[in-house]
Amino acid sequence: MRQVLANARILPMDAGMREIGRGWIALDDGRIVSLGEGDAPSDLGAVQDMGGDLLMPGMVNTHAHLPMTLFRGLGEDVDDRLFRYILPLERALVTAEVVEIGTALAAVETIRGGVTTVADMYYFEDRVGSVLDRAGLRGVVGQTLANFEAPDHGSMDEGFARLDALADLYADHPRITASAAPHAPYSTDLAVMTRVAQWSADHPGLPVQMHLAETQAELDWAQKTHGCTTVEVSDRAGLLTPALVAAHVMYPGEADIALLADRGVGVAHNARSNGKAGRGIAPVTALRAAGVSVGLATDGPMSGNTLDLFAQMAPAAMFQKIAGGSRKPLPCVDVLRMGTIEAARVLGMDDRIGSLEPGKQADLIRISLDDPRLHPIYDLTSALVFAALPSDVRGTMVAGHWLMEDRQLTTMDADKALADALQVAQRFRARIEEIDRTKT
Amino acid sequence: MRQVLANARILPMDAGMREIGRGWIALDDGRIVSLGEGDAPSDLGAVQDMGGDLLMPGMVNTHAHLPMTLFRGLGEDVDDRLFRYILPLERALVTAEVVEIGTALAAVETIRGGVTTVADMYYFEDRVGSVLDRAGLRGVVGQTLANFEAPDHGSMDEGFARLDALADLYADHPRITASAAPHAPYSTDLAVMTRVAQWSADHPGLPVQMHLAETQAELDWAQKTHGCTTVEVSDRAGLLTPALVAAHVMYPGEADIALLADRGVGVAHNARSNGKAGRGIAPVTALRAAGVSVGLATDGPMSGNTLDLFAQMAPAAMFQKIAGGSRKPLPCVDVLRMGTIEAARVLGMDDRIGSLEPGKQADLIRISLDDPRLHPIYDLTSALVFAALPSDVRGTMVAGHWLMEDRQLTTMDADKALADALQVAQRFRARIEEIDRTKT
Missing domain, CATH: 2.30.40.10 (Urease, subunit C, domain 1)
Structure with a gap:
């Protein structure tokens, strides 16, 4: 040894x-x-x-939807891709087997791209975990909980049952960690978020992952439904703790940033995915200045196309420099931290990974x-x-x-992973053509 | 054949x-x-x-300073790098031999990155041309003219003499095209720009390259010195013609954009270089909507780090989507056009290159x-x-x-190109350390 x-x-x-x-x-x-x-x-x-x-x-990818390799680059340059493509396709076609095939393709790319730990949130996460385990990768596997018709749970009780099973399955695993992944405040609401917060308190050491302050529609929902910001709703639910990995955080107000910092929440920054969506520039500089740990992330390949962090580093740096009007913001050394040790901190794993030091x-x-x-x-x-x-x-x-x-x-068969994925993609393609025929 | x-x-x-x-x-x-x-x-x-x-x-790089491979990534994240590093180092160390070595390293990267035509502006461009010729590449070699102390000309007369010699040298070359490259409006001024415009009229078919509307300081100079925009100064000089390749064009006003379109000027868009400089987002969407051809470009490797256009495509797209607040601006097909046929149009070479069609x-x-x-x-x-x-x-x-x-x-010895470059870099390194010691 x-x-x-x-x-x-x-x-x-x-x-x-x-x-x-x-x-x-x-x-x-x-x-x-x-x-x-x-x-x-x-x-x-x-x-x-x-x-x-x-x-x-090894680099640490703090936010991904690995099985979505199978949707890579679909609906490029189209604003309504979520409702036009993603949700209908997921409902119709995403099964446990499909998740396994998509994750295998993702694992090949992850290993080849120099990422050693990845935090995932999707459906059938037991299958994501089994592929990551077989690949030898380190992973956080997040059971998505959402009040829209999800491929792997028809009710929240069913979703929580899957989550408990996942936590049991990986309770003693050296590399795979179970995680609760409420989709977003608007797609779970206060009661479910509160239930997740309770679950989180009962499961110390297991991360919670959630999309947060990602879109203007989400901000509007929070204001209309709860009369406050989406970050504040999450805090009311008790979700803002060091266990939370908040993905995107595009539009926090000043008070939101202070709250995230105070609660020890970590942020997953998806530079390319955000840039491609035209959502503006996440306030990474302000978040980090306030003491919030920010890790690089790829998002799913339908949004971000690739699963390596090299593709994220230059955009992350450039966006902050553009927003700051100077070469100085987010210097290279900080970008590298966000891809390694700071990303590990976001996942609560910096005692084990993220730097090369004795004991790690x-x-x-x-x-x-x-x-x-x-x-x-x-x-x-x-x-x-x-x-x-x-x-x-x-x-x-x-x-x-x-x-x-x-x-x-050494652990994955790239040719098989690709062949399996291409076969699934053929099935998807037929459905995509149908969508494009009917919705014009 | x-x-x-x-x-x-x-x-x-x-x-x-x-x-x-x-x-x-x-x-x-x-x-x-x-x-x-x-x-x-x-x-x-x-x-x-x-x-x-x-x-x-093959991709067409519409703006580069190839020999600056030797300064790759120098002064990263530092705002005053032009005066702190570039100008002193160029004055002290850039010779014809250094230019040849830097261009050889650049040619290796250019070929390996899928670029077949590159428009360069630097010093000792006869050497740039000879390396590009030996490499088998297609190139536009632009003799820089600048009123600061340039490495290859002490006076404008000397600069124009070099330019004439360059035009003679490549008059009948099938792949290398000579070009006049006034550095920028503020670093040449009206008289020299007018002289270049006359030279351009006397040399139909040869492109003119100039940095234009690149920095706020340049805009201020134009306003203070000539009471108009820097684009308008260039027009007064007679420089705004289809022969002009205007690099950067970060800050044109609406009237400037109309003027550029009316005069048939082409624009070289350096997404990564601009982003890294924190200069904001060039109005590529507005320029193209007005009918201006915009080509992708790498800028020099001190600013843009690499010489392939793959690195430019995603940032170019993302920047326009961020500025436009939607996924729709600058769709993929337009980005690819800007790297091929539209870039060829910027260089006035779209009758010969930029697409795969009979006769080209x-x-x-x-x-x-x-x-x-x-x-x-x-x-x-x-x-x-x-x-x-x-x-x-x-x-x-x-x-x-x-x-x-x-x-x-097949044409370049990558090992030799790298070894030669590393030897020169050793000399540069000593001078850089001296600068860092004396200027803190």
Whole structure:
């Protein structure tokens, strides 16, 4: 079980943002034991030469709908895609089997893109969990609860029963964590949110995930129905706790931001998904200034197209610079934090993952810096944020196991995942054509 | 000389946005002779099987400073980088030899990223041209004219002499086109711009490139010095003609946009560079609605980090959607046009390049759509704009010659280009450290 990764450039993402030009990391039983500069000590385990490649923490995707790989890019540039495509297609076509197939395709992309932990919210999450488990990934699997006709529960009681079963299923799993995922304030309402808050109190350590302050319609709903902001409704329900991962948070007011900070809520920032939706720029700078942890996220591939965080880093940075009218906001080092240690904090897992430090899980990625496109490198963080690609990730390790080595997957069959997905997509395509025929 | 590329998915980027699911393209003497669906006719030349990969026009980068690869990502997140780093470093260190080395590194990245034509403006452009020529690329090489201390001319007369020499050197070149590149209105002023306009009138067919309406400081200069907008100053000089490629155009007023449209000026849109600078969102939607052709561009790698247009497409789309508050602005098909046929129009070359049509130059790229990350593909344009990567480009052809096949370069030595660049960067690094020591 003891191994040493040697001859590596290392960016541990520790508090001091140390960079090790050439060093080593010793692992034992899936954890990091020690790391240092220079040649690896000879007595720490079998040595694997990293050939000068970069080792950094595996990235942490704080918000996704993995099975939606099967809807990738559908309804691009169309404003009413939720009601035109997503809801009808999900009701008609999303089954446990479909979820499993979509998640397998997602797991392939996740591993190849250098993400080692992903927080998911969708339906049939036991199937999402089983695929992530088989893939060797670390995951938070969130049972969606929604008062619209959901593919896996007809009533809230049924939804909570699924949630309890999920919590039981993964109670002792080392990598998969169950989670409650109320869809959004407007699609659950106060009573259900309150019930989730109670469930959360009864299940310490399990995250709660919810879309929050994502659209103007949601804000209007809160004002009309409860006479306050959607963040305040969530607080009334008792949902604003450190367990909550609030996705999007596009339109919080100043008081909302203070409330989120005070309650220790973490935020999942979906830069590309938000940008593509034309929803404006999330106040990431203000949230972080107030002390709110913000993690990068991909959202589902129907909205964000891809599941790697390299695609999110440059947009996240650019949006804040545009909003701030300067090059200074959200510098590269902060963007990288939001993809690693700060994202881990959002999920309440920063004691275990998010940085390469002794005692933490050996969740790391090996990035080749060989491509001429990256050079010269005056600043490693700039190269990673603005020039590196998911295709530069050469190896992905979770809990000491390589899930990919030299671009070859060790746990997943990419060809099968793709073939299965394309078969499902054929069925979807027929339904999509029907929609386009009837709704013009 | 006759060859047929067969068994290809083809996106010709013609006016009707036809897509060919499986077809062929026949080439002769570096031009496209014909193309069609199904199996290739047997009598048109030697057949090369594309294995179902996508063929589309090579991308056209309408604005770059190629040798600035050597400054890649320098001064990231720093507002005063122009005066702190760029100008002092260029004055001290940029020589003809340095330009050649920086351009070689840029050519490698350009070919590997699927760009077949690039419009450059920098110094020692004869060297830029010689490298692009050797690389087999198509290029517009723009002699910068500026009233600050430039690395290759101490006076305007000297600058114009270099420009004339450049025009002579490439007068009959099939792929390299000389160009005048007044730096910007504020850094040349009316007299020099007028002289460039005269030069342009004397040299039909040669583009003029200029940074225009890029910064608030430039707008203030125009108002203070000439009592009008910077676009209007340029018009007084006679520079606003179809020959002009105006880079950035961040802050045109309504009258400016009408003027640019009326004069047939083309605009180079540098989404990432602008976003990273925090300069706001260029009014691309309004410019195009007024009839101005807008092409995608990378800017120099110190500002934009990379030289492929895949990195520009998603930001260009997202910025317009954010500004417009909807998913609809700048749909995928328009983004692709801005990277191909519309970009060719900006450079005045749309009669020769920018789409795959009989009679046009055989400038095309072969893109592998094999990666699971791209699938399912419900809409090819969405996959290209929001999911494809430069690493998906498998082959790059200019005028019928493959500059890259199966990711292997045929004209450039990537290892040598990188090694030479890293050596120069070492010299730069010493000077950068000196700057950081003295200016804190």
